[in-house]
Amino acid sequence: MSTVPMIEYADASPEVRAVYDDIMATRKVDWINNFWKALAHHPPTLRRTWESVKEVMAPGALDVLTKEMVYLAISASNQCGYCIASHTAGARRAGMTDAMFAELMAVVGMANETNRLASGHQVEIDEVFRPRR
Amino acid sequence: MSTVPMIEYADASPEVRAVYDDIMATRKVDWINNFWKALAHHPPTLRRTWESVKEVMAPGALDVLTKEMVYLAISASNQCGYCIASHTAGARRAGMTDAMFAELMAVVGMANETNRLASGHQVEIDEVFRPRR
Amino acid sequence: MSTVPMIEYADASPEVRAVYDDIMATRKVDWINNFWKALAHHPPTLRRTWESVKEVMAPGALDVLTKEMVYLAISASNQCGYCIASHTAGARRAGMTDAMFAELMAVVGMANETNRLASGHQVEIDEVFRPRR
Amino acid sequence: MSTVPMIEYADASPEVRAVYDDIMATRKVDWINNFWKALAHHPPTLRRTWESVKEVMAPGALDVLTKEMVYLAISASNQCGYCIASHTAGARRAGMTDAMFAELMAVVGMANETNRLASGHQVEIDEVFRPRR
Amino acid sequence: MSTVPMIEYADASPEVRAVYDDIMATRKVDWINNFWKALAHHPPTLRRTWESVKEVMAPGALDVLTKEMVYLAISASNQCGYCIASHTAGARRAGMTDAMFAELMAVVGMANETNRLASGHQVEIDEVFRPRR
Amino acid sequence: MSTVPMIEYADASPEVRAVYDDIMATRKVDWINNFWKALAHHPPTLRRTWESVKEVMAPGALDVLTKEMVYLAISASNQCGYCIASHTAGARRAGMTDAMFAELMAVVGMANETNRLASGHQVEIDEVFRPRR
Numbered sequence: 001m002s003t004v005p006m007i008e009y010a011d012a013s014p015e016v017r018a019v020y021d022d023i024m025a026t027r028k029v030d031w032i033n034n035f036w037k038a039l040a041h042h043p044p045t046l047r048r049t050w051e052s053v054k055e056v057m058a059p060g061a062l063d064v065l066t067k068e069m070v071y072l073a074i075s076a077s078n079q080c081g082y083c084i085a086s087h088t089a090g091a092r093r094a095g096m097t098d099a100m101f102a103e104l105m106a107v108v109g110m111a112n113e114t115n116r117l118a119s120g121h122q123v124e125i126d127e128v129f130r131p132r133r
Numbered sequence: 134m135s136t137v138p139m140i141e142y143a144d145a146s147p148e149v150r151a152v153y154d155d156i157m158a159t160r161k162v163d164w165i166n167n168f169w170k171a172l173a174h175h176p177p178t179l180r181r182t183w184e185s186v187k188e189v190m191a192p193g194a195l196d197v198l199t200k201e202m203v204y205l206a207i208s209a210s211n212q213c214g215y216c217i218a219s220h221t222a223g224a225r226r227a228g229m230t231d232a233m234f235a236e237l238m239a240v241v242g243m244a245n246e247t248n249r250l251a252s253g254h255q256v257e258i259d260e261v262f263r264p265r266r
Numbered sequence: 267m268s269t270v271p272m273i274e275y276a277d278a279s280p281e282v283r284a285v286y287d288d289i290m291a292t293r294k295v296d297w298i299n300n301f302w303k304a305l306a307h308h309p310p311t312l313r314r315t316w317e318s319v320k321e322v323m324a325p326g327a328l329d330v331l332t333k334e335m336v337y338l339a340i341s342a343s344n345q346c347g348y349c350i351a352s353h354t355a356g357a358r359r360a361g362m363t364d365a366m367f368a369e370l371m372a373v374v375g376m377a378n379e380t381n382r383l384a385s386g387h388q389v390e391i392d393e394v395f396r397p398r399r
Numbered sequence: 400m401s402t403v404p405m406i407e408y409a410d411a412s413p414e415v416r417a418v419y420d421d422i423m424a425t426r427k428v429d430w431i432n433n434f435w436k437a438l439a440h441h442p443p444t445l446r447r448t449w450e451s452v453k454e455v456m457a458p459g460a461l462d463v464l465t466k467e468m469v470y471l472a473i474s475a476s477n478q479c480g481y482c483i484a485s486h487t488a489g490a491r492r493a494g495m496t497d498a499m500f501a502e503l504m505a506v507v508g509m510a511n512e513t514n515r516l517a518s519g520h521q522v523e524i525d526e527v528f529r530p531r532r
Numbered sequence: 533m534s535t536v537p538m539i540e541y542a543d544a545s546p547e548v549r550a551v552y553d554d555i556m557a558t559r560k561v562d563w564i565n566n567f568w569k570a571l572a573h574h575p576p577t578l579r580r581t582w583e584s585v586k587e588v589m590a591p592g593a594l595d596v597l598t599k600e601m602v603y604l605a606i607s608a609s610n611q612c613g614y615c616i617a618s619h620t621a622g623a624r625r626a627g628m629t630d631a632m633f634a635e636l637m638a639v640v641g642m643a644n645e646t647n648r649l650a651s652g653h654q655v656e657i658d659e660v661f662r663p664r665r
Numbered sequence: 666m667s668t669v670p671m672i673e674y675a676d677a678s679p680e681v682r683a684v685y686d687d688i689m690a691t692r693k694v695d696w697i698n699n700f701w702k703a704l705a706h707h708p709p710t711l712r713r714t715w716e717s718v719k720e721v722m723a724p725g726a727l728d729v730l731t732k733e734m735v736y737l738a739i740s741a742s743n744q745c746g747y748c749i750a751s752h753t754a755g756a757r758r759a760g761m762t763d764a765m766f767a768e769l770m771a772v773v774g775m776a777n778e779t780n781r782l783a784s785g786h787q788v789e790i791d792e793v794f795r796p797r798r
Contacts, residue, residue, distance in 0.1 A: 003255045003354055004364055005665045033262070035247070038254040042368030048584055049250065049375075055580060056239045061232035066199055067240050073203050074210050074244035076519030079345045079744045082251040083244070084521060085262040088668055098669055099194035102707030105519045106189045107200050109714075111207035111216070113512035114168070117182065118215040120475030120504045121171040122136045122483060122796045129166070129218040131388045131533045134796045136487055137497055175501030181720060182508075185713055209386030212478045212611045217388060221535055231536055235574030238386045242581075246379035253342030253371045255350060255663045264521045264666045269654045269753055270763055271532045299661070301646070304653040308767030314451060315649065315774075321447060322638045327631035332598055333639050339602050340609050340643035345744045348650040349643070351661040365593035372588045373599050377606035377615070380567070383581065384614040387570040388535045395565070395617040397787045399404045402620055402787045403630055432794070434779070437786040441634030448641075448782065455771045460764035465731055466772050472735050473742050473776035478611045481783040482776070484794040498726035505721045506732050510739035510748070513700070516714065517747040520703040521668045528698070528750040530654045608785030616787060637785045645778035652741030652770045654749060 006037035016040045019050050026054055033086060065094040072096075073108045139170035149173045152183050159187055166219060198227040205229075206241045272303035282306045285316050292320055299352060331360040338362075339374045405436035415439045418449050425453055432485060464493040471495075472507045538569035548572045551582050558586055565618060597626040604628075605640045671702035681705045684715050691719055698751060730759040737761075738773045 009020055009032060019040075020032050039046040057067050068091040075083035091101070142153055142165060152173075153165050172179040190200050201224040208216035224234070275286055275298060285306075286298050305312040323333050334357035341349035357367070408419055408431060418439075419431050438445040456466050467490040474482035490500070541552055541564060551572075552564050571578040589599050600623040607615035623633070674685055674697060684705075685697050704711040722732050733756040740748035756766070 001257050001663045003663050033259045034256045038256045056243045062236045070206050070240045071244045078248045079518050080248040082256050083248050085258045089262050103195045107203045109512040109516045110189045111204045112515050113508040115211045115213040115216050116511050117508045119478050123167045123171045123215050124134045125218045126166045129222050131535050133537045136796050138798045212385050242379040242383045245382050246375040249378050250375045252345050264668050266670045267530045267656045269530050299658045300655045304655045311771050322642045328635045336605050336639045337643045344647045346647040348655050349647050351657045355661050369594045373602045376588045377603045381610045381612040381615050389566045389570045389614050390533045391617045392565045395621050397400045397402050400789045432791045433788045437788045444638050455775045461768045469738050469772045470776045477780045479780040481788050482780050484790045488794050502727045506735045509721045510736045514743045514745040514748050522699045522703045522747050523666045524750045525698045528754050611784050641778040641782045644781050645774040648741050648777050649774045651744050
């Protein structure tokens with residue numbers, strides 16, 4: 001279920017099917033998860049979001065596993081239930097072990113803690129940390 | 134400046150100095166940044182926070198660079214100015230290049246976008262993504 | 267269910283019934299949703315919150331539909347499940363179509379993305395954007 | 400400076416002055432801080448916000464100091480610079496000591512940490528914790 | 533200043549200049565704001581972000597003014613200083629008056645308040661508000 | 666259920682059991698809630714998190730009830746469902762009445778509202794509110 005009707009492959013327009021096909025080919029899976037089926041009610045959003053995700057998550061200066069773990073870290077920090085579930089699956093598919101997950105969550109928790117200690121104490125940025133360029 | 138007086142090394146109690154010494158030794162630097170000087174007004178918080186950060190950020194299943202980048206990613210997502218400045222420095226010291234920074238921010242931005250697309254559409258978690266254990 | 271007992275109309279005090287009556291009359295509905303039934307355990311909060319919502323959401327320089335969409339946009343950004351569900355209904359009652367919903371969510375997603383790109387890059391505010399008054 | 404012109408007492412309409420007078424009388428101060436001067440460009444928002452703050456922050460089942468510390472805790476958690484500065488002052492005026500501030504921030508930090516550990520691990524709510532009414 | 537060097541038009545590659553030219557043509561301005569100059573250090577991010585913003589912010593089922601106000605609302609809610617400053621300017625350019633700004637902020641404030649009242653009370657979603665499709 | 670297997674007391678290693686025993690002794694309860702059972706998959710995180718929570722939540726300059734209410738306030742503000750449920754229970758065990766809960770939520774809501782009014786209006790910090798030390 002979702003706010004808008006979810007579009008199944010069988011009911012999809014050629015434009016939507018083209019995106020679905022690319023998602024499945026890129027990820028080497030044979031199904032489409034609910035997130036994309038919900039976005040498909042508005043094909044420009046589906047296409048733009050998928051193309052952006054595809055470009056951003058491709059291996060580059062950072063490998064896919066690192067990117068998937070950062071995605072999961074942000075999702076956990078933001079309390080997005082759907083995203084935590086789907087990117088936990090994504091990070092595991094990319095090679096995240098239970099030990100890596102545990103350390104990732106420890107960093108997320110610690111960053112959220114010290115972010116508030118820093119702001120709550122109104123700590124001034126050290127001169128050497130200021131951007132210079 | 135900060136909400137509470139910042140404690141300089143010269144004025145610090147032996148308990149606080151011990152933490153400062155460990156921070157400098159662990160990080161191989163010869164100065165203490167403002168965050169710790171502010172926490173030092175309450176030695177138990179200084180000690181506990183440092184020991185937690187030290188443990189969490191040590192290399193393990195994840196390397197130091199990955200951990201520093203996740204810390205920066207969370208800080209950028211949370212809009213913590215001090216933390217963004219200090220952990221940008223930390224991540225660079227650990228080896229983050231401009232290209233890695235650019236891709237890191239791209240993932241942070243994309244995750245924050247799709248987190249809201251997922252929640253805003255009230256997308257139901259796919260059965261295969263649900264935790265089973 | 268909720269943290270505190272929800273107060274049904276039949277069991278409500280005259281003070282609470284007066285608020286319930288005003289909610290139903292203002293919204294032209296014949297029932298009270300769970301949010302208000304939960305607040306009713308503390309009549310001053312019920313009254314103050316309703317009077318504020320009623321004043322803020324009345325048509326003025328902005329029309330009701332725009333206000334309901336902004337409310338939904340904030341709720342989606344904040345990951346509040348109850349508020350997303352209730353304000354999706356509210357915005358639709360005010361005239362939001364599926365196409366408007368899709369564009370609204372696209373803006374919410376994009377703003378959440380660029381908010382983090384701006385903070386993460388520590389971008390300085392352009393002189394012409396600074397408030398001058 | 401602010402987005403809209405700030406209204407000084409000398410330039411204020413009788414409606415705005417009445418709110419300013421009540422703020423100063425209630426808080427036993429002889430000046431108005433910038434927050435209210437900015438809201439004053441829209442008198443209904445000034446009046447409504449002040450009346451709500453006045454009602455919510457009055458002593459009741461919770462004393463004023465506890466309420467001011469909770470206000471500061473939320474502001475630190477939300478990274479609102481203005482609110483952290485003004486409510487640190489407010490909490491101190493109500494009796495917050497440096498030791499109380501330190502413990503308050505420690506709780507804020509810890510809550511922000513465990514909030515993400517709980518969501519990131521997708522921990523199911525224990526049956527006994529579920530609301531029953 | 534920013535984390536990475538900001539690229540001025542005179543120093544920009546043809547790829548970056550093409551984006552800058554399109555930004556100025558689309559917005560009918562003759563300068564580039566710092567946000568884009570910072571993103572320009574990584575041309576794929578510059579291009580992708582601009583193309584997404586351009587597509588999302590174009591008039592459609594929602595007009596440009598509504599979209600700019602939603603963007604500002606989210607930025608204020610997220611405490612992004614740069615984005616608040618730049619999108620206040622953007623919304624005004626699109627026609628936002630002081631009265632519209634005041635009502636917009638009132639809605640943002642109210643939504644942030646009731647989002648927490650709903651979650652804090654653990655209010656269950658009313659059956660009629662649940663997505664059905 | 667959770668992302669990682671939850672460790673029951675009967676299946677726990679001596680290291681994990683020692684933490685479980687301390688949790689039950691400190692809280693004077695005879696069971697372990699799901700949060701700790703999930704963290705137990707990574708004993709260093711379990712131990713560190715418990716020792717930090719135990720130290721931070723012990724009575725000191727602030728009493729236990731105040732600390733539990735602040736914890737609940739942050740959890741409600743952050744939209745963490747698990748944490749709201751568990752810390753509502755914790756605050757009640759420490760003595761929070763329905764009236765105290767109602768006033769606590771009212772403060773949380775108001776702080777979240779004015780945090781956005783302050784940032785959205787770009788209000789400059791009053792000179793007297795700036796930290797001086």
